[in-house]
Amino acid sequence: MVSRAPMPLAARRTFRLAFTTSLAVALGYGMGLAIPFIVPLLAVILSAAPAPPPGPKKLLVLVVAVMFSLGIGILLGPLLQSAPLPALLIIACGLFFSNRLAIAGGKVAPATLLAFGFTVIPAASSVSQALASALIASLVLGVVLAVLCQWLVYPFFPEDDARAPVAAGPTPTESGWLSLRATLIVLPAFLLTLTNPAAYLPLTVKSILLGREATQLNLRDANSEIIGSTLLGGILAIAVWVCLSLAVELWFFAGWMLLFCLGLASGAYGVVRTRFKASFWIGTLTTMIILLGAAVQDSANGKDVYQAFAVRMALFMAVALYASLAVALLETWRSGQLLKRRKTDLSGVG
Template sequence: MFTSLRLPQPVIDQPSRLVLRLGLGGGLALAAAYGLAFAVPHVSLLMALLLLSKPGPALALGKGVVLAGVLMLLIGSGVLLVPLLENYAVAALLLIGLGLFAIFFIGTRQSHPLLSLLLVSFTLIPVAGVQGQALALQVVHALAGGVILGAVSGTLMHLLLPDLRQLPKAAPHKPGVEDAVWLAVRGVLIVLPVLLLALQNPALYMAAIMKTATLGQQAGSLNARDAGRELLGSTLLGAGLALLAWLGLSLWPSLWMYTLWITLALCWLGLRLYRILPTRHPPSFWLNAMITLVIFLGPAVQDSASGKDVLTAAVIRLALFTGVALYAWAAIYVLERVRLRFHPAGPRNGVSTC
């Protein structure tokens, strides 16, 4: 009688799968990073999220291990810049500037998570190395561990929620060489001054340099008119989400609650990042808010665990992030005015970097 009765099977559509993979995969990466006692767990989580947020096939575990090894070699070379910074500061800064220019320039021509990883790493490692060689090595291990976490959690999420169909690949807009050079120069001029400031006080500006790297990456797709809303708005949104997650975590301070609130926040951001809930903001806005959430909340959790004054540190961090966003906005405005003066055609349609 009941054998012919077929109940409808729930089907999760493709965009919702992307959101669930980001939220659940990010929660899994967070639980692993903190549960395995990584030295700088929020940096590992940041690397994992950069990989998880990219639509498309998951990074295979074998490739993830190889990529982590290659990344360790590439960013480990940043440790060699520390003696150069201490003894030949001008030469070291020129090398860092050239490296940033190359990353931004390549990022205007093609989009790949590895470029985002290199950008964060290339700015973070010298700052950590100036504070201490041991901290620099911890950051290198955290970055490589984050890549492996991203590969493992991404593979598990694709097994749990496979793609219903092959996602079409949109042809990326590639700017001309002149525009690509200009956008790369603009990115360097946004990141390098804050890097100089961070080298003077690495302990204070460690999170700020990560924030600046992401803003310099985001700024490649913005003009002066939209920069304030995009850069400052995404920064304040990420900080607001971090505050809500902190209040939720205070109800029951535990790794499971931390994982729960981050998972919920990632799902909320993912609905907008993948356009399930259309907004006037581009995906880069929501991606930057996600990054701000991680680099704002992660250090606060570590401050709490070490007995530091969380409120004071959070206020200082928010002031730094807001100041960096305002500086990036002002830099975009001034540089666009300069280019329009010498090149009336100005930069054509902005392109996304990295």
């Protein structure tokens, strides 16, 4: 009897992310959630790291933590109207803490959901408590459905039994600097969202994910990866939309997402060798999901999909350009400060 060779680990991770995301698309849109693209977006955030899915106890803890962090956003919404400056300071501190939790603590998924609680929910709550409540319900249910998709897919494409070595994290000083940098990337998009939360909420979501992506890049790679992943995500969103127009069915939508996710995940996990890091391909995938989700909602609401997409894509590119410029300026300023400090230390020694 001939034994089959096990599937390579990189291939398993690729199929796992693609099938989890595709199943999340089917569940999110099939159940008619208020914001259905939240489910596949959360599926990518929770599944991108090569690790087993959380168990029932961890899921319960995650749901409680999500409800707590999103509840903070409900309280900050009225404060934005009555005392905007203190509210913005609290939001900035909350963003910094969430970024620090992701960078130093390695808890990317809870930190991202906490960032949503400090930005997306207050923006929606400042306009309508009903909108904020619908967002919270979608996010909490989205987390549960995303983990359910992980549970269903993981047994077919598991990790190896041996634990992968954990990479050394940044120093406390470095993680603080990266957290500050990510916070400064998110804040302008959040301020723009406050002018029209119903229209610009996807922009804040994108800026949060962009800030996470920027923390994994150095100055040399920032321009090509931040701008490139945003542009490629928009191009692929158009491609999926054109493919979907051939047959407007939920299962076709999930199938097309499966194919496109397979291509992007193969780049993220090294099945296809490229010069880009995994963050580039994951950033492209999340951008594609956000833009597609917004386009589907525009179509359902009777809006001009192509005009809305063009405006949204222009805003996404503007945020990407700002993020790239901000990284360059901040790193240049920091390098100058470090150089001055070294000269001061050398002169003191002399």
